Amino acid sequence: MSVKILSITLLLLSVCVCCHSSEGTRHRHPARIPPCCPAVTKGNRTAEVVGQTYREQAARGRCVKAIIFNTKNGQLCADPEAQWVKDLTAKMRKE
Numbered sequence: 001m002s003v004k005i006l007s008i009t010l011l012l013l014s015v016c017v018c019c020h021s022s023e024g025t026r027h028r029h030p031a032r033i034p035p036c037c038p039a040v041t042k043g044n045r046t047a048e049v050v051g052q053t054y055r056e057q058a059a060r061g062r063c064v065k066a067i068i069f070n071t072k073n074g075q076l077c078a079d080p081e082a083q084w085v086k087d088l089t090a091k092m093r094k095e
Ligand SMILES: *[C@@H]1O[C@H](CO)[C@@H](O)[C@H](O)[C@H]1NC(C)=O
Pocket: 044, 045, 046, 047, 083, 084, 087
């Protein structure tokens, strides 16, 4: 009796795990457009940037051309023409 309940529980459990993993795959390629930068910061924010990667954003719709860095508080939209941005991206590419 208890063995039967156990096997049913295990079966249900594995079905759940199965559903969740297939859901995960489906959500890995979202159709929505990722958030973009409507404005950039020109001030030197080198000290706030974390990590060794950045993203480039092209101007599209209400989004402006920007370099996107990571900071402790989330993404930072920076002016691609600012000297500190050029310095930092050059440094990241080198490393
Ligand atoms: C920006 O600030 C960093 C230190 O926080 C400094 O090393 C760097 O030279 C500065 N860059 C510019 C262009 O002022």
